[in-house]
């Protein structure tokens with residue numbers, strides 16, 4: 001516990017320092033890509049708990065993101081006006097008008113998304129494989145359609161005017177948090193139970209592992225961080241619309257997992273970075289070659305080749321660890 | 337004395353097929369009980385009804401005087417019945433030790449927050465599960481393979497690991513579905529000794545399905561014979577061996 005807290009504090013300090021360095025010395029475009037990578041990491045690592053560890057094929061991540069984005073936007077826009085109005089009469093600082101109001105706004109978005117995760121998780125528990133994928137996909141579509149038809153939040157045109165609270169510091173604070181918590185989850189009796197459910201659900205139940213309850217838990221956990229990521233993305237883009245969270249977004253996150261190696265958290269991180277940064281990096285190639293559009297061709301080609309030559313993903317189900325690194329070093333195979 | 341496990345007119349139908357027909361079974365605490373019969377007789381189906389995997393069409397199962405039918409596998413496991421599977425069902429991606437630890441999961445009183453935030457309770461629980469799992473691996477003679485991924489375990493060891501995992505749930509009754517299948521003579525002899533030790537040293541009642549007659553006759557005190565879903569004989573190994581109906585069932589082809 002104390003060690004965990006130590007790591008957390010150290011990580012946040014580093015994040016803070018990195019944020020300052022990036023803001024001062026690196027150009028805005030690169031910072032933006034780094035931030036988008038961070039958001040992708042949160043999405044991929046949290047979805048890995050549902051799809052990778054627990055083996056439940058969910059395509060609903062964009063739906064949870066949308067909920068988190070709109071709820072947190074409600075806090076930082078609508079509630080902010082109330083807040084500011086109230087502070088005219090009471091001598092306190094307006095909470096949601098400052099960056100410090102961002103955390104409760106994000107957490108609220110995460111919590112509402114988590115509640116939605118429970119609502120989706122419980123009835124769809126009995127579905128397996130493709131059926132679960134379709135049901136969760138349907139959930140995501142329902143969310144975006146509801147937002148599209150809800151004029152108060154801008155409908156299909158989207159909701160503009162979100163304050164630019166997202167920055168490298170906040171994004172990577174949550175990156176650190178989701179990685180640490182997913183790691184502690186994975187390496188615990190609950191993590192083993194989730195993997196047991198993935199490997200053989202009947203055997204897990206016969207061993208007394210409450211598969212249904214743990215599956216809902218995985219959904220709630222994943223949905224919470226998807227909601228937070230949605231809030232972070234919203235306050236980075238500053239305008240959100242249902243199109244931002246359509247099913248392509250869910251599929252993108254699944255592709256990150258498959259690319260990195262389903263079930264590996266390290267793989268999820270690498271997959272998220274590659275799939276977010278690669279299209280941007282290829283922009284230079286595109287302008288260099290003078291062939292507009294070649295970017296997406298190369299991008300798709302990379303994915304296809306990877307799946308042909310390494311179908312288990314970059315990391316398989318392994319995690320990056322000192323042991324693995326030691327084994328990869330030449331000449332040290334197997335000796336003690 | 338009331339029985340540890342008692343079924344009364346247990347019946348299950350799959351469409352037109354009555355796989356198990358008015359099956360009565362009574363096992364006393366501490367017994368080493370054999371369930372035998374030709375292929376397709378309904379033995380595994382009985383196990384599935386005892387462990388909450390199948391819901392019987394008719395009849396009842398009582399375990400320690402509590403009704404079992406209608407309960408799901410998780411609830412049944414927590415009441416104290418554990419089992420192995422005829423077609424081995426290990427958690428292939430987990431290590432041998434971790435497989436055994438999953439059996440101990442049901443006794444953990446941790447909340448998810450204990451593990452997420454690494455409270456002292458979390459570490460105590462990990463230690464408890466690790467120690468217990470390791471003890472049972474030693475018991476089954478698998479301790480030097482503890483770190484190996486389960487999928488790399490040779491066949492005979494896989495069956496033993498399933499038994500270790502089932503024992504980690506601290507059952508009152510363990511149901512073994514063809515534990516010796518695929519083992520050679522030496523391994524079978526070793527397994528016989530282990531099954532006896534499970535009953536004698538761990539005080540777990542054993543119900544075993546097995547096709548190897550030498551093994552069943554050697555270790556079981558009581559044997560019940562099933563054919564086409566019906567009980568055709570019940571008695572000591574000596575009685576069963578000489579029962580004309582049993583001989584007929586086994587020789588008369590399936």
Ligand SMILES: Nc1ncnc2c1ncn2[C@@H]1O[C@H](COP(=O)(O)OP(=O)(O)OP(=O)(O)O)[C@@H](O)[C@H]1O
Pocket residue numbers: 350355373374375376377378379380381382422
């Ligand atoms: N889920 C099911 N649906 C339909 N039929 C089933 C089902 N489960 C078992 N059966 C049938 O019930 C009968 C008994 O099967 P069971 O597996 O219990 O036999 P067994 O005695 O274990 O045989 P073996 O020695 O080959 O393992 C078989 O005819 C089988 O086809």
Ligand SMILES: [Mg+2]
Pocket residue numbers: 379380381422
């Ligand atoms: Mg069978």
